[in-house]
Amino acid sequence: MVSEEVKELIKARLEEMPSHIKLSIGSSGPFNKDELIEHVEADDEIGETIIDMELNYMRAFKRFSTK
Amino acid sequence: MESAILIRPKYDETTAYLHDWSEIIIGFAENKGVSLFDLNHLKATRKTLLSYLKNNNSSLLLFNCHGSSLALFGHDNEILLTSKDASVFRDKTIYARSCQAGSNLGQVLVKLGGAKAFIGYKRDFIFPFDKNKTTTPIRDTVCAPVFDCSNKIPFTLIKGGTPQDAHSRSMEAYEHWIKHYVDDHSIEAPSIIKCLLWNQMNQVCIEN
Numbered sequence: 256m257v258s259e260e261v262k263e264l265i266k267a268r269l270e271e272m273p274s275h276i277k278l279s280i281g282s283s284g285p286f287n288k289d290e291l292i293e294h295v296e297a298d299d300e301i302g303e304t305i306i307d308m309e310l311n312y313m314r315a316f317k318r319f320s321t322k
Numbered sequence: 323m324e325s326a327i328l329i330r331p332k333y334d335e336t337t338a339y340l341h342d343w344s345e346i347i348i349g350f351a352e353n354k355g356v357s358l359f360d361l362n363h364l365k366a367t368r369k370t371l372l373s374y375l376k377n378n379n380s381s382l383l384l385f386n387c388h389g390s391s392l393a394l395f396g397h398d399n400e401i402l403l404t405s406k407d408a409s410v411f412r413d414k415t416i417y418a419r420s421c422q423a424g425s426n427l428g429q430v431l432v433k434l435g436g437a438k439a440f441i442g443y444k445r446d447f448i449f450p451f452d453k454n455k456t457t458t459p460i461r462d463t464v465c466a467p468v469f470d471c472s473n474k475i476p477f478t479l480i481k482g483g484t485p486q487d488a489h490s491r492s493m494e495a496y497e498h499w500i501k502h503y504v505d506d507h508s509i510e511a512p513s514i515i516k517c518l519l520w521n522q523m524n525q526v527c528i529e530n
Contacts, residue, residue: 272512278448278451278517279335279339279448280448282388
């Protein structure tokens with residue numbers, strides 16, 4: 256479970272996703288950015304995956320920027 | 323290796339992408355002199371799979387389908403295999419380009435069932451795609467890096483590489499594409515990098 260602050264940050268990052276891109280996650284269907292944000296807000300299993308993926312990306316980007 | 327079985331249902335957007343990006347494996351196997359049994363579309367059923375396993379001595383199975391920590395799914399989400407089928411996969415090398423099967427199912431198939439190796443993903447296998455390219459997934463450049471990295475696994479195994487070789491080649495490809503897209507300023511780059519990092523982190527090679 257992440258803080259509301261982190262969740263808001265992740266939602267803001269998802270807002271920047273291009274509208275023609277969808278992500279295939281699991282068997283419940285590909286998701287566009289609005290649907291991804293809805294799952295983050297709903298705190299469901301898909302939302303948890305999206306949050307973990309975004310956090311992993313942010314951690315990795317620290318690594319790239321220090322190279 | 324003499325033969326392999328490719329399993330690739332096609333009944334929704336996700337399986338359509340998995341299906342079409344597996345097509346290249348068929349030509350690759352032909353060039354390497356490996357017979358490949360293609361269980362595609364309606365043929366991706368449990369009955370057909372078990373029949374092929376019984377009648378052919380294929381040592382490599384390549385699943386491209388939906389999955390969970392407990393099962394892999396064929397056409398229209400029919401259960402293809404669960405951990406209860408572990409003994410059927412003795413001495414087989416299995417790659418599952420599927421969600422979550424690397425967390426539990428893979429462990430059971432290898433540790434209890436005696437499969438030689440299982441390569442899969444501990445959590446969901448995630449790929450980005452361009453919603454305007456869904457009728458021609460193979461021309462979708464947004465998903466291409468993810469499928470290039472994951473296709474390194476069947477390519478290496480078909481060439482006779484070990485499961486660990488296949489896993490390593492795939493990891494190298496992830497590093498290559500991540501570096502490429504870090505320096506790329508296209509609007510799609512962040513979505514692509516996120517998926518590459520995620521699948522790289524969750525890809526596991528379980529060996530007996």
